[in-house]
Amino acid sequence: MTEIATTLDPDKLQELEEKFDPEMRFRPTTPPALQIVKWLLIALSCFHYYTAGFGLLAETTHRGVHLAFVLGLIFLVFSASRNQADQARPSTWFSPGGVPLVDWLLGLACAASVLYIPYVFNDLAFRVGNPDLADVVFGSILFITLLEATRRSMGWPLPLIAIGFTVYALAGPLFPGLLQHAGASWSQMINHQYLTSQGIYGIAVGVVATYVFHFVLFGVMATRVGLGQLFLDIAASIAGRYAGGPAKVSVFGSAMFGMLSGSSVANAVTVGSLTIPAMIRVGYRREFAAAVEAASSTGGQITPPVLGAAAFLMVEFLNVSYQTIIAAAIVPAFMHFFGVFMQVHFEAKRHGLRGLTEEEMPRLKESLRQRWPTLIPLALLIWILVSGRTPYLAAFTGISSCAIVGLATRTTGNTARNWLLMLVLHAFLLLIAFGDVGSRGEWIKPALLAVAIGVALAAWKLGGVTGRISHASLVEAFETGAKYALAVGAAAATVGIVIGVVTLTGVGFKISFIITSWATIIAGGVSTVVPAGLADIRSLTLFAALVMTGVVCILMGCGIPTTANYIIMVTVAAPTLVQLGVQPLVAHFFVFYYGVLADITPPVALAAYAAAGMAGADPFKTGNTAFRLGLAKVLVPFVFVFSPSLLLVANGFTWYDFTVTFVGCILGIVVLAAALSKFFLVEMKRWEQGLCVAAALLLIAPGLGVTLIGAAMATPVLLRQLAAWKASRSVGAAPPG
DSSP: OOSSSSOOOHHHHHHHHHHHOGGGOOOOOOTTHHHHHHHHHHHHHHHHHHHHHHOOOOHHHHHHHHHHHHHHHHHHHSOSSGGGTTOOOOOBTTBGGGSOHHHHHHHHHHHHHHHIIIIIOTTHHHHTTSOOHHHHHHHHHHHHHHHHHHHHHHOSHHHHHHHHHHHHHHTGGGSOGGGOOOOOOHHHHHHHHHSSTTTTTSHHHHHIIIIIHHHHHHHHHHHHHTHHHHHHHHHHHHHTTSTTHHHHHHHHHHHHHTTTOOOHHHHHHHHHHHHHHHHHHHTOOHHHHHHHHHHHHGGGGGOTTTOOHHHHHHHHHHTOOHHHHHHHHHHHHHHHHHHHHHHHHHHHHHHTOOOOOTTTSOOHHHHHHHHGGGHHHHHHHHHHHHTTOOHHHHHHHHHHHHHHHHHHOOSSOOOHHHHHHHHHHHHHHHHHHHOOOGGGHHHHHHHHHHHHHHHHHHHHHHSOOOOSSOHHHHHHHHHHHHHHHHHHHHHHHHHHHHHHHHHHHOHHHHHHHHHHHHHHHHHHHHHTTSOTTTOOHHHHHHHHHHHHHHHHHHHHHTTSOHHHHHHHHHHHTHHHHHHTTOOHHHHHHHHHHHHHHGGGSTTSOHHHHHHHHHHTOOHHHHHHHHHHHTHHHHHHHHHHHHOGGGGSSSTTOOHHHHHHHHHHHHHHHHHHHHHHHTBSSSBOOHHHHHHHHHHHHHHHSSSHHHHHHHHHHHHHHHHHHHHHHHHHHHHHHSOOO
């Protein structure tokens, strides 16, 4: 077919991502900066790849090396001004390789201040709480350069938030009422932020350095070897032939591609580059086509098994296994995509949009024949994740398997040598990952890796084996994967400043008290107008707190990425929900989902704006439509707060509660989608829309009683729609008079 079966072009995708994602707008460089940056990025990927498979360094050292690479590279990769991002500068003595000398110096200063802790400061335990001049100087350098690195890679919002919290820490006595505190000196703040694990070197940087980076690299590798294209072909084969086919392909494709990419914008660009033109071609409005892709793509961050970076943070914050997070995410992720799918379906039926023809459909058998080996890395990754081993070992195995499949197998015409090499290298890989070599593992496993590389090189040089990707493509994937992880690395470190202020001043407890007080006041006012027995004061207080938390999550997400939003809200808002009786796992998922929602919520909806740019649509209208399509993601978090069984692994799970809530959500989402699309079996009247919206809210609300009331309210609409549909068919079938 013309649109869907087009092979994904990595160069084109990278160009689109750099165009629409501000975190991907890298500055063009020339030699010698070009080679220096390239090999530093590759070294960063190799460092994380090796430590994932053969053992992490000591905590402070590992985080320090990661952060030194990330922050130092940001000054070389990102321009000081976005206006200069696309303009290559000539190489001079004051601008080597097109990178101003001041950026080289800032990068070196930043890296040196980061490495001062793990490699120079040997008596850390004796110096915490009593920093000397050198500690304060290096800490100040890191503090300032970190804010600048974050501004370059992500823009102003997150640095301004960090600066605001810093001002609060320093000027505590000036604040009124409950927010007042004793205040801290600059030396005390630097001590807390720089010399302890409560600030910049905290849990956020640790998670990015041990989990997130590896899965970003895996996603890039899997896309390069062709797994993303296989997912799109499968999605097109499943859904393409039905009404409004390309939009349904977008939903299915984004859901599957979301298993590889935890980025909403990357998902929108990759899948949308193929599905948006096809949607427009069959008759969807440009804004709607872009909105479908944007709404579907935000599901990438909530789709198991990879999810987004925030999922790995949940593992650390909650001290639960990654398998628990995966299990909890399954049903809410399904609800999101189901909600988008139903609105797409009703929209297609309403406007009589066609599906894809046989000529436009991909040949699934041919695609599977060419690309089935690309499923091996994903299968290995999922197997290791659910087996209880560490996520970074799963990522190491997945990355290695991607390299093996990419280099050892061809798209077509594989010989016995290809299959033998792939089997031998995978045997080495499994031995490295799972082999029990006792105390000698420190040298035996690296030796096995060296032997595997030697076998591979001999096969390629002497045996004439060629693969679906070249060695140069493998190197490029390691370079690109590191580039994609720079911005999230800076964000994690900057969020550490916010967490540091919260732990230093105790402001988190004060904010929790303020939210709880306001929620109680609002609940008291609402209880006077709510019929007795419908809701108690405790439920109304919790509902008010959830609404306030959700609104703040969306507003925060307008300027900062999901990961940073999640960490800040978990620090200052999630404790409030826990105080009101919400389980920690449920509270964290609520904050996580509303943080993701910001990617399709105007005025700053990055996924919607990226999709609108590709569709040539109005960005604001696209964002509004995407928000409407993603309403299931708005409502479902409220549902699993009041009925935690929907998360499967929450405390108090029962099959009765799960079944009632699940069935009610399914019915409610269908009814709500019909109301928003103004179509069920035929065009809806205004009264039908209003009644369906009210019925949907009751259907989605947990509890058998309210679900039955909602079903009863929707019944008259269903009967009227069925009668009108039968009448229209009779008129259509009547012979001409």
